[in-house]
Amino acid sequence: MNTFGQIFRLTTFGESHGVAIGGVIDGCPSGLELDVEKVQKDLDRRKPGQSHITTQRKEGDKVEFLSGIFEGKTTGTPIGFIIRNKDQHSRDYNNLREIFRPSHADYTYIKKYGRRDHRGGGRSSARETIARVAAGAVAKQLLQNIGVNIQAYVSQVGEVEVKKSYLELDLGLTESNIVRCPDLETAEKMIARIEEAGHNHDTVGGVITCVATGAPAGLGEPVFNKLHADLGHAMLGINAVKGFEYGSGFAGTRLSGSEHNDVFVKDGETIRTKTNHSGGVQGGISNGEDIYFRxxxxxxxTLLKEQHTVDSSSHEVTINPKGRHDPCVLPRAVPIVEAMAALVLADHFLMNSISKL
Amino acid sequence: MNTFGQIFRLTTFGESHGVAIGGVIDGCPSGLELDVEKVQKDLDRRKPGQSHITTQRKEGDKVEFLSGIFEGKTTGTPIGFIIRNKDQHSRDYNNLREIFRPSHADYTYIKKYGRRDHRGGGRSSARETIARVAAGAVAKQLLQNIGVNIQAYVSQVGEVEVKKSYLELDLGLTESNIVRCPDLETAEKMIARIEEAGHNHDTVGGVITCVATGAPAGLGEPVFNKLHADLGHAMLGINAVKGFEYGSGFAGTRLSGSEHNDVFVKDGETIRTKTNHSGGVQGGISNGEDIYFRxxxxxxxTLLKEQHTVDSSSHEVTINPKGRHDPCVLPRAVPIVEAMAALVLADHFLMNSISKL
Amino acid sequence: MNTFGQIFRLTTFGESHGVAIGGVIDGCPSGLELDVEKVQKDLDRRKPGQSHITTQRKEGDKVEFLSGIFEGKTTGTPIGFIIRNKDQHSRDYNNLREIFRPSHADYTYIKKYGRRDHRGGGRSSARETIARVAAGAVAKQLLQNIGVNIQAYVSQVGEVEVKKSYLELDLGLTESNIVRCPDLETAEKMIARIEEAGHNHDTVGGVITCVATGAPAGLGEPVFNKLHADLGHAMLGINAVKGFEYGSGFAGTRLSGSEHNDVFVKDGETIRTKTNHSGGVQGGISNGEDIYFRxxxxxxxTLLKEQHTVDSSSHEVTINPKGRHDPCVLPRAVPIVEAMAALVLADHFLMNSISKL
Amino acid sequence: MNTFGQIFRLTTFGESHGVAIGGVIDGCPSGLELDVEKVQKDLDRRKPGQSHITTQRKEGDKVEFLSGIFEGKTTGTPIGFIIRNKDQHSRDYNNLREIFRPSHADYTYIKKYGRRDHRGGGRSSARETIARVAAGAVAKQLLQNIGVNIQAYVSQVGEVEVKKSYLELDLGLTESNIVRCPDLETAEKMIARIEEAGHNHDTVGGVITCVATGAPAGLGEPVFNKLHADLGHAMLGINAVKGFEYGSGFAGTRLSGSEHNDVFVKDGETIRTKTNHSGGVQGGISNGEDIYFRxxxxxxxTLLKEQHTVDSSSHEVTINPKGRHDPCVLPRAVPIVEAMAALVLADHFLMNSISKL
Structure with a gap:
């Protein structure tokens, strides 16, 4: 299904080599002053060809808003938008028409739908996330109105990882380098690691850490829409994502309860926690501390080297893709993670506003 | 929100010390022969007091089905059910009425709702998962009809972990011991670890691994309801869960693409993958291999030892809970994980049946 | 599907001769002081056996709330409730097991589900509306908090109809007579008409008019959840309903635009309309005038006389039902209409509160 | 809210004088051969300027499909489409910027959203229904695959009405005249009635009757998504609609049960009803007979004559609109009624396919 959210809802459409990618945001309250430049800026952060460690494909990725905005502000009616596809070398894909590429969605789309647009991965292409980034950039502006700020960064590439907590980093440095890692020394190693993968015609994975500051207590809708469950749902829906953890995460399973519990303390007029293993969420509801997750x-x-596989006639074949592909998705995925986090938080902010009389 | 699923939908209600916990299953097709004993059996696996490493509270936890079943089969109408609460020592909780227990939902429920049923955690109690286990047991029977089997087990308690893959284990041994770990040697160490935590009036976390076999290719609804995203959503909604990963998970981020890709091969008439780093899901859709996740x-x-915290008047206080509590939630959480997995898979099975003409 | 509403959501379950009818209200804000007596009062208005013109079946229809209420107020968690079924003469229905009664749901349930609980109509029985009345009575209390009052009455029975507009009636007289018609002279004729139908072992239809006063302007969610569209959806979902019109309705189709338009006028500080052909809804959104519909x-x-029909083996048969049945559903349907209207308005009130920043 | 349907879901966006009107169809199964010409044909039936009794505005209303279709067939992925707005005389509306036109949505949109795109009615314009007609034309093609045909016609204009049942008419004649009434004699009177309204600078209402033939038994999802309730919901959501009735409708309230009941009879191998007061729906589920409603x-x-009203500063003002407007919406609304009926039936067809094992 292609709709995300309960109140602030995004519906998306579009294939990699179709006419356009687009979406509809429904449930955005009226009166939000919308800075379209900021939306475009996030799209540019996601765009291919932005540095030598990303794919060199050129795509304009200019967003066009079609409705829901009048004289610079949202009107409460649905916000439609499209991003036209360009630079389509669709014929390049003819040889892949009947091939099931390893660890791609070619095989499963055929099993599910019986047919597929094979060009550039069709709907299963990460190009689809353009619509999420555009909508997330709208959600971000809604959140900024209430003081919520979302910042993601690359914290691991292959075995190269940032050893520090986000609290020890200056997240303002994230955009200062092409890999989007605020720990500058590690950033250089990451870039080298990605270059190495590229040279080997191979690829490399990693981890993105995301922090939301300024979120009020009260966000989250137990028992099935706990805040972290919806965040996890959002993140796991991003292409290539294999895991999600928040607060202490998997490492926290090794602590004892007396080490893990976040003791409440008074901080002037407000109540805070001394530590934040909870990742800002307790019982599925935000507690006012930083929300962070990995x-x-x-x-x-997609590897630019020879691989064995099977085609739709069950013949074993060998493929050797050429073209322009990312050796590492992480740098371009930072705005996608932020966008999905923004969609979840905006939605929960609206839902929470009707929790009590 | 308290409804889970798109087609096969569960709506739950109930507080720990209210009259009853219950639920409504809507969208279950008619004609499913329902074995109520099997439902009760799963409830018994979740029940407190089942062994010396769980809480010694006694709760009957007998399910009563109220509708939707006629002469042993489902009728396609909603299946209502309740489990009455018993053994309520509600007054035991009077002293906690105004206390915000560390890392509990007391504080966040007050911030969100302005009031709460404080007795035994109210709605935020893991007792709420009874309704999920009952409904999941119905979903399991639907899945068994189509050859899908779901089996979870405890794979880590504190630092004690099963080193083997699920493929090297005999999952049939899971129920042979009270910690529900099929690796019998490790099971003993886990039990000792939980006993130790209990003696220290402390608690210990861990990991549950879950495997679904026999699922057909085609389950999953991109782009926002990818199969693994819905599984993650379901798992993260379970009390005390901090992370989810499927297939290669976080460890897979350290592999290169050429190591990670699952090569397609012919296996007689069908197409299989040589390895299964994908965890049975590619592009968000099942590919017919085992689905597994952690x-x-x-x-x-809840620790049975002194802790500092703050109350609703922002006074710093000390609590020292008594009573009957689990030192480790893992053994009783196994049927909960299975239940939520079953709800997701049953829902996706029905959705997938209308994917193509 | 058995869930109604977007934010204030009701999920119901239960068959006529099953264990219980019940429901879950999810999304009711916390802090609503709930008068359970008032809920029971509406159930009593719907109850069989309340007068000589309704069925003489005796059903206790006592509601039991199971969750979501603590110390007299809602907590924001789901409100579960059940009404146990009593006085079940299930064996009376054995002879109808394979019969498709004319204009009942027997045939269509079999075509859809392949099986059915035939006893007393099973899920298709109007007894199912008990859950709606209970939930609607909760919604009514939410609405009373904001000054919205809902009042329905019987305005037509067979050919006997109230000739006056609701504005010319004292709706406070509605409950003064057993047919629930505030026009006392017409009420007597209606009662006579129902008695006549009963004597003839026949039945009679009619019309209920409903008026909601005090609703603020702004309720309604275009384009697919216009206020009147959701009201119509709610009403058409009630058993035996064949039509819905609001404001000028079908009669308005015969007016010219210049006769039909509701001219805006100043009324002190507020803006009102001179006439109200719009029925309080313009462009799908309430305008602050009375909302009324029919x-x-x-x-x-169900006729207590001989009828020809067909059974499940396609044999032509003759039925001649005995028992205790209503000759006219209208008097008992008044609280059902009010309940569904209350569910719609409460839901829209909550949705509207997040329409603008 | 701007999404319609449960499985076959349409989300729409767009204002009358914005960049474009559009929509996303999600949940359409893959493998449907889509004839885009047929979609355009229905848009042309809705288009302004098609005859002398409609507005003379010229709008191209060409649909552009953006996704979800590959090599002429649907792929199971969302189908995005847009229709660009043209011929916008936006400045013509400047004088209406602060005016609340009688019986329009100007006032209620301001009350709800605090702001609005006033040009041509913005989102409240019936121009929005273009997206519904386009999506409905896709649904129609899905339904034709299973033998379901939907045909609407104008059955009343002002006081001029077709006296015959649809069974006595040749619905194939509907498109033979500009008012879309298959009773040719009445059609002429209707045209004259509309011309008269136009000459008087006034407008006139009416009734559209719609018939769906070939629908299988089993469509409808009690208790809240009965087939006729969803049809009513769909129809009441169309601009200017004030009422809905199916089968015997309001007239049926005057019949006795023995007159109204539809007796089941054998018709060869199948079971039919002798009469069809039920309008093809019993207990909320289709029974295989014709589905018909009004x-x-x-x-x-919008009248092209002087009217009194109030502006946003609460000043009383007089308006005297000029321009090109329809004196009667009925002829152009025929494809809209068909489209919404098709969306409902396609959705229910898919839902019903998973009602039983």
């Missing part, structure tokens, strides 16, 4: 990305499946 | 549980927040 | 009920299909 | 349209609110 998202695992597998190495991209 | 769920991280934090150590339970 | 609901058509067919004559009940 | 939809009441009010006279359009």
């Amino acid at each position: 998202v695992a990305f597998k190495p991209i499946a | 769920v991280a549980f934090k150590p339970i927040a | 609901v058509a009920f067919k004559p009940i299909a | 939809v009441a349209f009010k006279p359009i609110a």
Whole structure:
């Protein structure tokens, strides 16, 4: 299904080599001053060809808003938008028409739908996330109105990882380098690691960490739409994601309860927690502390080297893709993670506003 | 929100010390022969007091079906059911009425709703999962009809972990011991670890691994209801869960693409993958291989020892809970993980049946 | 599907001769002081056996709330409730097991589900509306908090109809007579008409008019959840309903635009309309005027006289039902209409509160 | 809210004078051969300027499909489409910027959203229904695959009405005249009635009757998504609609049960009903007979004559609109009624296919 959210809802459409990718945001309250430049800026952060460690494909990826905005503000009616596809070398894909590429969605789409648009991965292409980034950029602006800020960064590439907690980093440095890692020394190693993968015609995975500051207490709708469950749902829906953890995550399973519990303390007039193993969410509801989580990305499946596989006639074949592909998805996935986090938080902010009389 | 699923939908209600916990299953097709004993059996696997490493509270937890079943088969109408609460020592909780227990939902429920049923955690109690286990047991029977089997087991308690893959284990041994670990040697160490936590009036976390075999290719609804995203959503909604990964998960982020890709091969008439780093899901759709994933549980927040915290008047206070509590939630959480997995798979099975003409 | 509403959601279950009828209200804000007596009062207005013109079946229809209420107020968690079925003469229905009664749901349930609980109509029985009345009575209390009052009455029975507009009636007289018509002279004729139908072992239909006063402007969610469209959806879902019109309705189709338009005028500080052909809804959104609509009920299909029909083996048979049945559903349907209207308005009130920043 | 349907879901966007109107169809199964010409044909039937009794505005209304179709067939992925707006005389509307036109949505949109795109009615314009007609034309093609045919016609204009049942008419004649009435004699009177309204600078309402033939038994999802309730919901959501009735409708309330009941009879191998007061729906589920219903349209609110009203500063003002407007919406609304009926039936067809094992 292609609709995300309960109140602030995004519906998307579009294939990699179709006419356009687009979406409809429904449930955005009226009166939000919308800065279209900021939306475009996030699209540019996701765009291919932005640095030498991403694919060199050129795509304009200019968003066109079609409705729901009047004289610079949202009107409460649905916000439709499209991004036209360009630079389509669709014929390049003819030889892949009947091939099931390893660890791609070619085989499963055929099993499910009986047919597929094979060009560039069709609907299963990560190009589809353009619509999410555009909508997320709208959600971000809604959240900024209430003081919520979302910042993601690359915290691991292959075995190269940032050893520090996000609290020890200056997240303002994230955009200062092409890999989007605020730990500058590690950033250089990551870039080298990605270059190495590229040279080997191979790919490499990694982890993105995301932090939301300023979220009020109260966001989350137990028992099935706990805040972290909806965040996890959003992140796992991003292409190539294999895992999600928040707060202490998998590492927290090794602590004892007395080490793990976040003790409440008074901080002037408000109540805070001394530690934040909870990742800002307790019982599925935000408690006012920073919300933070980690998202695992597998190495991209498209390799520019020979691989064995099977085609739709069950013949064993060998493929050797050429073309322009990312050796590592992480740098371009940072705005996608932020966008999905923004969609979840905006939705929960609206839902929470009707929790009590 | 308290409804889960798109077609096969579960709506639950009930507080820990209210009159009853219950639920409504809507969208279950008619004609399913329902074995109520099997439902009760799963409830018994979740029940407190089942062994010396779980809480010694006694709760009958007998399910009563109220509708939707006629002469032993489902009728296509909603299946209502309740489990009455018993053994309520509600007054035991009077002293906690105004206390915000560390890493519990007391504080966040007050921030969200302005009031709460404080007795035994109210709605935020893991007792709520009874309704999920009952409904999941119905979903399991639907899945068995089509050859899908779901089996979860405890794969880590604190630092004690099963080193083998699920493929090297005899999952049939899971129920042979009270910790529900099919690796019998490790099971003993886990039990000792839980006993130790209990003696220390402390608690311990861990990991549950879950495997679904026999699922057909085609389950999953991109782009926002990819199969693994819905599984993750379901797992993260379980009390105390902090993380989810499927297939290669976080470890897979350290592999290169050429190591990680699952090569397609012919296996007689069908197409299989040589390895299964994909965890049975590619592009968000099942590919016919085993679906497997891991769920991280934090150590339970209720400690039978002194802790500092704050009350609703922002006074700093000390609590020292008594009573009957689990030192480790893992053994009783196994049927909960299975139940939520079953709800997701049953829902996706029905959705997939209308994917093509 | 058995869930109604977007934010204030009701899920119901239960068959006529099953264990219980019940429901879950999800999305009711916390802090609503709930008067359970008032809920029971509406159930009593729907109850069989309340007068000589309704069926003489005796059913206790006592509601039991199971969750979501603590110390007299809602907590924001789901409100579960059940009404146990009593006085079940299930064996009375054995002879109808394979019969398709004319204009009942026997045939269509078999075609859809392949099986059915035939006892007393099973899920298709109007007894199912008990859950709606209970939930609607909760919604009514939410609405009373914001000054919205809902009042329905019987405005037509067979050819006997109230000639006056609701504005010329004292709706406070509705409950003063057993047919629930505030026009006392017409009420007597209606009662006589129902008695006549009963004597003839026949049944009679009619119309219920419903008025909601005090609703603020702004309720309604274009384009697919216009306020009147959701009201119509709610009313058409009630057993035996064949039509819905609001404001000028079908009669308005014969007016010219210049006769039909509701001219805006100033009324002190507020803006009002001179006439109200719009029925309080313009462009699908309430405008602050009275919301009123009419609901058509067919004559009940159960006749205590001989009828020809067909059974499940396609044999032509003759039935001659005995028992205790209503000759006219209208008087008991008044609280059902009010309940469904209350569910719609409460839902829209909550949705509207997040329409603008 | 701007999404319609449960499985076959349409989400729409767009304002009358915005960049484009469009929509996304999600849940359409793959493998449907889509004839885009047929979609355009229905848009042309809705288009302004098609005859002298409709508005003379010229709008191209060419649909552009953006996704979800590959090599002429649907792929199971969402089908995005847009229709660009043209011929916008937006400045013509400047004088209406602060005016609340009688019986329009100007006032209620301001009350709800605090702001609005006033040009040509913005989102509240019936121009929005273009997206519904396009999507409905896709649904129609799905339904034709299973033998379901939907045909609407104008059965009343002002006081001029077709006296015959649809069974006595040749519905194939509907498109033979500009008012879309298959009773040719009445059609002429209707045209004259509309011309008269136009000459008077006034407008006139009426009724559209719609018939669906070939629908299998089993469509409808009690208790809240009965087939006729969803049809009513769909129809009442169309601009200017004031009422809905199916089968015997309001007239049926005057019959006794013995007159109204539809007796089942054998018809060869199948079971049929002798009469069809049920309108093809019993207990909310289709029974295999013709589904028919009637939809009441009010006279359009835009009059080309002087009217008194109030502006946003609460000043009383006089308006005297000029321009090109329909004196009667009925002829152009025929494809809209068909489209919404098709969306409902396609959705229910898919839902019903998973009702039983």
